[in-house]
Amino acid sequence: MEDLQRLYPIGIQTFSEIREGNYLYIDKTEYVYRLTHSYSKYLFLSRPRRFGKSLLTSTFHCYFEGRKDLFEGLVIETLETEWIKHPVLHFDMSTAKHVDKEQLNAELELKLMAYEEIYGRVEEEQYVNQRLEGLIKRAYKQTGKKVVVLIDEYDAPLLDVVHEEKNLPQLRNVMRNFYSPLKACDPYLRFVFLTGITKFSQLSVFSELNNITNVSMLPDYAAICGITAEELRTQMAPDVERLAIRLGITAEEMLDRLKENYDGYHFSWPSPDVFNPFSLLKAMALGEIGSYWFESGTPTYIIEMLRKYAVLPSEIGGEEASPSDFNVPLELATNYMPLLYQAGYLTIKGADLEFDAYMLDIPNKEVRVGLMKSLIPSYVKSDSHEVNSVVRNLARNIVRGDMDEALKLLQTFLSTVPYCDNTDYEGHYQQMLYVIFSLLGIYTDVEVRTLKGRVDMVLRTKTTLYLVELKLNQSAEAAMNQINLQQYSERFALCGLPVVKVAINFSAESRTIADWMISRETYA
Structure with missing residues (x-):
């Protein structure tokens, strides 16, 4: 094994720190060169949180500062010949979360002050938009080089109020005012790059800056952030092998497990498979599979x-x-x-x-289970430890093929938790089971069409396919009769797995399972 002391840049978003500290770096510098030499100098990239946007922005920062030494051995070293140093104004808006209008203005003023210490300030410049315009012009005049403006997580101040009719317009107006000089300063600008999670309309946030090129869904840049399956197999092959040895499986089995948990992202079509970089690197660093992206914050x-x-x-x-x-x-x-x-x-x-x-x-x-964990309080009011314990035991029973024991456990659990609202209709219990079974990591679907109707739920494990019919205040026998009468199982006769019919009757009074029936389908 090589690279036994491999360092993973967990939470490190500064390109220079990664390169100088000898951390693992997946080379994205070809994209940096292509974007900085494209037809547009105003670019916007949207990607989910913790997907490498800040690292990419920091890479642009170092590139435009002409720090050639940091790029030694990377693709861009073979492409760039000039390495011109430009003045860079880099604004990280992630520090402006959970703020009101006044706090946001104060935060913007602090960011401007840092650069005003370098390039000076004119007394007449009172407002943040005036000060930004003045900074750009002075930086250009003092250096003789066009200015680069990098705005990372431009939407951070807006996300927490995106559902609020009162606060969203106020904060949006502050940001629109701040960004307003960018178009007027076009003669002094070399490159403007903005990142964010979400897309707000140009008219609402960027005012007259209507010439931004959104590269978020362009196939050429589908892999600009994140780690592709090819990069995992090549640049991270030793890491995969090391983790496989630790977990006692083969490298190919390890790739399959990593793919199941962290892969699956596509930001355009066609697109390579893209892994969540935060979760993937953390799994490598800690030596185990976990829900790291979701646990790092559920917005x-x-x-x-x-x-x-x-x-x-x-x-x-x-x-x-x-x-x-x-x-x-x-x-x-x-x-x-x-x-x-x-x-x-x-x-x-x-x-x-x-x-x-x-x-x-x-x-x-990872995303499916994490999302369902966030939604389960709407159906089951219980502390997370108790829910996790029940989910683990349910998973053990179902994976072992013991659905009867799983339903006994679920019946007891539901009878002990506080009541939720709106439990007097069948759909509530269908969605509750959907959330719970999804937490098990089991394939789950609802209202699955057959020739004669719809199956309430279909569950699929590696060894068994379950057809589930639900009733409320009726009987498990009535649910089983419907499965048989509508011949639901015929559609799945060729699925390659044993088919088990599960009939469940809930009681609105007790808010738990009243009775159930289980029958294994046999085919002639």
């Missing part, structure tokens, strides 16, 4: 928006849409898809480009 605005649009858990993903449905400014959104797509909870899984149709779905197991 409340995601849950708020799902409630606003009354989205059922089973409705998330598995839907065809056009870019005008999901790759649109949030102010123009009429459904939940734009926010979930831009924030990384949905991704592109396929496309029919002839008809401008894209299939959106949840990227991977």
Whole structure:
């Protein structure tokens, strides 16, 4: 084994620190060169949180400062010949979260002051937009070189209030005022690069700056952030092998497990498979598979928006849409898809480009399980430790093929937790089971069509396919009769797995399972 002391840049977003500290760096510098020599000097890139946007911005910063030594051995070293040093104004807006209008203005003033110490300030420049314009012009005049403006996480001040009708316009106006000089300063600018999680309309945030090129969905830049399957197999082959040895499996089995948990992102079509870099690197560093991206923060605005649009858990993903449905400014959104797509909870899984149709779905197991954990309080009011314990034991029973024991456990658990609202209709229990079974990492679908009707739920493990029919205040026998009468199992006769029919009857009074029946299908 080589590189036994490999250092992983967990949480490190500064390019110079990574290169000088000999941390693992996945070479993205070809993209840096291509973007800085493209037809547009105003660029915008949207990617989910912790996906490498800040590192990419820092890479641009070092490149435009002419720090050739940091790029030794990277692709860009063979492409760039001049290494011209430019003045760089780099604004990281992630420090302006959870702020009101006054706090946001104060934060912007602090950021400007840091550069005014270098390039000076004119007394007449009172407001942040005036001060930014003055900085750009003075930096150009003093250095004789055009200025680079980098704005990382431009939308950070806005995300937590995206669902608020009062605060969003106020903070948006502050940001629009700050960015307003960029177009007027065009003669003095070499390059302007903005990153964010979400897409706000140019008119609402960037005022007259209507010449920004959005590269977020361009196939040429699909892998600009994140780690591709090819990069994992080549640049990180020793890391995969080391983790496989630690977990007692083969390298190919390790790749499959990493793919299941962290892969599945596509930001255009066609696109290489892209892994979540934060989770992947943390798994390598800690030596185990975990839900690192979701555990690093579940944004409340995601849950708020799902409630606003009354989205059922089973409705998330598995839907065809056009870019005008999901790759649109949030102010123009009429459904939940734009926010979930831009924030990384949905991704592109396929496309029919002839008809401008894209299939959106949840990227991977980590995101699905994490999202369901965030939604479970709407169905089961219990502390997370108890829920996790029940989920683990449910998973053990179902994977072992003991559905009867799993339902006994679920019946006891549901009878001991506080009641939730709106439990007097069958759909509540369907969605509750969908959330719980999704937490197990088991393939789960609802309202699955057959020739004679719809199956309430379909579960698939590696060894068994379960057809689940639910009733409320009736009987398990009635549910089983419906499965048999409608001949639901015939559709799945050729699935290659044993089919088990599960009939469950809930009681609205006790808010738990009243009775159930289980029958294994046999085919002649």
